[in-house]
Amino acid sequence: KKKLLMVLGSLGDSMCYHKSNISLEQPEAVLVHHRMAFVSISLFAVRLLQTLLPVEKASHFLPEPMSAALFLVSLDMPVSLEYPNIHEAVVAYLEQLNSENYSIYKRTAEAVYSLECTCNFLSDVGKEGEKNLLELVELADQALHSFSYHQHFPLIKEIICICSKIWKSAQASPLLQGESQKVFLRMLSHPLLQVKVKTYHCCLEIVKECLGVHNVSKPVSSLCNGIHFLLHPKVLYEISAFGIQEPKNEVNATAKAILMHLLQGRLRMTAPTWNKFIESLCPVIPVLQGHADTEDPLGNCILLLSKASSDAGEGILPCATWLKSILRLLLVKKPSVRMLALKLLASHLTREEGADTKRPSIDARVLSRVTNLFIVKKPIELKLDDRRELIIKLETVEKVYDIFISDDIDLILRKSAAEQLAVIMQDIKMHAMVKKLCLTEKIIEYLNECVSQDGEVVECLVQPSLTLLRKVLCADPVLRVSLSQQPSLLTLLFRVSLIFHENCTVVTEVGALFCLLLFDEVSRMDMSDNPSNKPSSPSVFSLPVSVSRRYHLPVHVLGHHAVSPYSIVLPLSADCLALKPVSDMLRIAWNLSWYHGSDNLLKQMNSETKIQEFLDTLKLSTEDTLTLKMTHTASGLKDCLHSIVQAAAHREVRAALTRMSFYLLNDRLSFKGGTGPCGITLKSLSWHTTLNRFLQVLPACTEDEKLLIDIIHFLNKLLKEQRKNVSVELLNWLLELLLRHSPNPLLELLVLTESQAREEADDIRTAVRQQLQKELVALFNTLLLSSVALTDRKCLELFYVFQTQLALKLLQCLRPLEICVKYLSGLLEVITSFYVEHGGNAMSFMGKGVTKSTVLCLLHLSHEMMAQAQSSEWMSLWFLPLRSHSEEHATTQQGLAWLIPLWVDRDPEVRFTSLGLGSALTTLETGCVALANSCQNISGGLWGTVVNILLDQSECSMAAFIFQNLLVIPMPSVIIKDYTWQ
Structure with missing residues (x-):
């Protein structure tokens, strides 16, 4: 196990070495060597891991060098393209080994996918013919995540033009419009400042193009439709809540310019477009009015929405919306704006139906005292309780309620009952029962009675009634929506605040009710605009942070949307982008996507005309080029x-x-x-x-x-x-x-x-x-x-x-002769061991069989050597050194004497085979001489031996036949000097 882990560690070190030790100062051959070695070692290491180690066991055994090496392989773009199955295996092991490195890889992979979508979007947009707009929108959405890396800002204009085109068409599907709007909102709230700047600037250009004075002679309808993508509550909310409040002037100035062009563009819009704008603007007015200012161009445009009266039909806003906008101005921080709101309210209250029968009478003296009416020192806490169990019995609550609404009971008791109900209503679980008892209608009835000319009698019930109404509205969004659309209730509450302008508690309660009713639209945007979050609890009323900052609110309210709900989280931080493997992967991925694959990219790299349409930082380095070429097999x-x-x-x-x-x-x-x-x-x-x-x-x-x-x-x-x-x-x-x-x-x-x-x-x-x-x-x-x-x-x-x-x-x-020599050496050694040196094989059963087979092999070998040899030099190889048995120290002699004992062996097969061997060897002169010399110690010599055996009547016919062949040796007919047989 230790040795195996050492091997894996060494493999990891080798991979890291060949990946990291690359320098442009090195010769190209060295760079190629490092790259080829890295790829092959990586493939081998992964295959070895797959063979030896299950993925789930990786974290228990693999050494740190291998973990570091797998991280480098996972971020190697060319390897992942050329060997996708290996890449998948590497990622699986990395996930088990190092969560931090795996997280970096996953985020880098997201960025790579975003780069691909970016290039695909740009490619598809540039194509002629009908386009799949939904597919383009999906690509654009993914492309937003990689802006921080590629910074290819022409993409922004293309996306916005697509959004404008989609919303311009009346036949566009709601799904397509919704998806394109999400993309647009994410651009408006992009974390990268340059993206926001370019987006707002592009929107302003479109607005100017569509609503500019230069378009007077052109059909208005065809031009106005181009800004429809801006005319939606979500878009206007984004611009109002975040665009004009952006600290950077490049964004807020452009956002203000967009809103001013829209607010002042009534005469340059068609009636349907203007109505669409106002309809979309109404839910956003609470945010927008926070910027109302008599000394600011945009602030004045916002005030104009409230200045025009809706009673005579000249108003820009619907009646309820207009009245809410005026009341809302009483909560802004600018005193001059609050004074203007009081004047507008005074004019409205004097024209109100039955104004003569209501308290108080509206005059300059009253108005001068209430400029800071809702600027309170101790705001109310809106939070309610949500107890698990009921503390008070329902029957008790009904009895208290009956006392509160009874006309026959003394006002002091009714006031006390109202105060008790206010305490009871702190628990949300009690609200359901009270709603059945028509509490809200009764409270409004008391308030109407209070503002009547003889309403002083019920003034003691006002403060607990307002508290009750506040707590009911806090827990009931539906009721808030219903009551906020009733102008009579809003003016009623304002009259109550004027009557009790010196009673801080009553004024604060009315201010709290105004917060619940006047800002209801933007409070609901927390749930409707951010579906990814869990909806807020019914007991919690919250407002956008931008509203809380721009108004004097008489309540403590929770804030939401401190940042835009559409702001995306970029996959890679600056620290990750600074890592060389990450930046290398992204750079190669961008070029691969831009040129649509390795083949096209390599063709472009090899071409003489190189057209670069993106940043220099995205240009492939020499190392990148070599890496791509070497890894791409083709x-x-x-x-x-x-x-x-x-x-x-x-x-x-x-x-x-x-x-x-x-x-x-x-x-x-x-x-x-x-x-x-x-x-x-x-x-x-x-x-x-x-x-x-x-x-x-x-x-x-x-x-x-x-x-x-x-x-x-x-x-x-x-x-x-x-x-x-x-x-x-x-x-x-x-x-x-x-x-x-x-x-x-x-x-x-x-x-x-x-x-x-x-x-x-x-x-x-x-x-x-x-x-x-x-x-x-x-x-x-x-x-x-x-x-x-x-x-x-x-x-x-x-x-x-x-x-x-x-x-x-x-x-x-x-090479038959050489092989024959090797065989001959072995066979002679066998003969020596089993026969010659042991004086025959009479006592060995195994020796008999070995001798017979060996002699037969020697016979075949002699014929083969005669056929293959080109000279007679091979004959000497058959000579075997022998030592005389009689003389221990006699000199060793070379020859064929080892063959003679075989001629008289007891086995006839051995005899005639050995005789055949002698016949074969004597076909050469050297063989004859050697055989004759070997028989010198035998009586009669060679010839005597041959004749004796031939004439032996007991010899088998086969042996006799072979012996006669020994005698058939061609002899010269003339005397030849030095001839062997002479």
């Missing part, structure tokens, strides 16, 4: 072939072949086999012609042979990888190459020439030549195995011819 193989064609030395060709072998290895390591990128690419490339010139000539030196070894090794690997689906074209090429007429180096190299045999004294050259022959044999073996499933007729014909030619060459390769 371009890498083309580069290898180009290097071979342009090579000036063997070293360059061998380096290119080594890289090609690595691509084959990578295919195998990535579980793809013959269907991998290397196998597919080689089937389409004309690499045969590139290697042909090295395979058509015999190697002239050791360097040539080394080069040929590399080429044959590559071909062998290629055939092995494609064995299951071998290319017929490849087999045809190889077979035609092997069967071509002289010179045919590949087959001829199997057999050594005489000159090559003499050169074998050189150890280095001998080793190289042996390696070459070994590679050739391996190639031919693989070729034979690859042809098993052949069906192509031409290929089969070539294959049968090749088999014949190969068989002939292999027979020549056997």
Whole structure:
């Protein structure tokens, strides 16, 4: 286990080394080496992990270097494209190993996807013809997440134009409009300031274009429709709540300009467009009025909404909305605005129906006292309780309520009952029962009675009644909506506040009710505009932070939308972007997406005309270019072939072949086999012609042979990888190459020439030549195995011819004389061990069988050596050194004396076989001499021995037949000097 972990740690260190130790100062060959090594080691490491270690166990065993290496591989864009299955495995292991690194990878992957969407959007927008707008909107939505990296700001105008186009059409589907609006709102609230600036600026340009004075002569309707994408409560809320309150002047000034053009554009809009604008503006007025100001251009435009009276039909706003807008102005921080609101209210109250019968009478003296009416020192807390259990019985509550509404009971008791109800209503669970009892209607009745001319009688009930109404409204959004649309109730509450202007408690309660009723629209935006969040509790009334900041509110209220609900979170922080692997991945991903894939990108990189339409920071570095080329198998193989064609030395060709072998290895390591990128690419490339010139000539030196070894090794690997689906074209090429007429180096190299045999004294050259022959044999073996499933007729014909030619060459390769010598040495050693030195084999059963078989082998061997030998020098190899048994220290003699005892062996088969061996050996003069010399110690010598055995009547006929062959030796008819037999 320890050794295995050490191996995994070493693999991780190697991967990190080859990935990180790359410098532009290094030669290109070194950079290529590092890249190829990194890819292959990574593939091997992942396959090893998949074989040995389940993913879920990774965190328990894998060493830190491997974890760091897997992080680098996960962020390697070219590897993820070329080997997606390996990339998935790496991510799975990384998730188990290091949550922080995995988080960085996931966020980087999101950014990469966003970059792809950006480029796809720009590409699709530029195409002619009908466009799929919904698909474009989805791409635009994803593109927003990568602005911080690519900063390709022409994208903003394209997106806004799409949004404008969608909302311009009356036939656009609500789904399409809704999705495009989300994208637009996310642009208005984008975390990157430059995006917001460009978005607001582009919107202003569209508004000016559609509502500009220069369009007087053009049809108004066709132009006004272009701003419809802005005329929606959500959009106007975003601009009012966040745009004009943005600290940066580039944004807030443009947002104010947009609103001013819209507010002042009534005469340049069609009636439907203006009505649509006002309808969309009404829910946003509470936010917008916070900026009302008599000294500011936008503030004045906002005040104009409230100045025009709606009673005479001249008003811009509906009656209830207009009245709410005036009352709301009483809560703004500018005293001049509050004074203006009082004047408008005074005019309205004096024209109110039944104004003469209501208190108080409206005059300048009254108004002068209430400029700061709702600017209270102690705001009310709106929070209610939500107890688990009821503390007070329902029957008790009903009795208290009956006292409160009874006209027959004294006012002091009714006031006390009202105060008790106010305490009871602090618990939300009590509200449901009280609603059934029509509490709200009764409270409004008391308030109307109070403002009547003789209403002083019920003034004591006003304060607890207002408290009750406030608590009911806090917990009931539906009731708030209903009551806020009743102008009579709003004026009633204002009159009550005027009557009790010196009673701080009553004024504060009325102010709290105004907060609930006048700001109801924007309080509900928390739920309606941000569906991703859980809806707020019914007991909680909250307002946008922008409203709380711009008004003097008489209540403590929770705030929401401190930032825009549509503001997106960017996937990558500045710290992540500063990481080199992350920035490298994003840069390569941008270029791949911009040029729509590796092939187009590599073509652009190789072209002379380079048109760059994006930032210099997104331009590929030299390292990026090399990484892409080397990892992308097709371009890498083309580069290898180009290097071979342009090579000036063997070293360059061998380096290119080594890289090609690595691509084959990578295919195998990535579980793809013959269907991998290397196998597919080689089937389409004309690499045969590139290697042909090295395979058509015999190697002239050791360097040539080394080069040929590399080429044959590559071909062998290629055939092995494609064995299951071998290319017929490849087999045809190889077979035609092997069967071509002289010179045919590949087959001829199997057999050594005489000159090559003499050169074998050189150890280095001998080793190289042996390696070459070994590679050739391996190639031919693989070729034979690859042809098993052949069906192509031409290929089969070539294959049968090749088999014949190969068989002939292999027979020549056997070197029979050398093999015979090796066999002879072994067989003579057997004879010596089992027969000669032990005085025969009479006492050994095993020795009999061994002797018989050995002598038979020697007989066949003698005939083979006579056929193959070109001289008689081989005869001396049959001589066996013998020692005389009588004389222990006698000199050793060479000869065939070991053969004589076999002639008189008890086994007839041994006898006639050994006689046949002697007959064969005496066909040569040296054999005759040796045999004769070996029989000198025997009576009668060789001839006596032969004749005695031949004339022996007990000898088998087969032995006698062989003996007669010994006597049939051609003798010269004339006397020859120094002739052996003379």
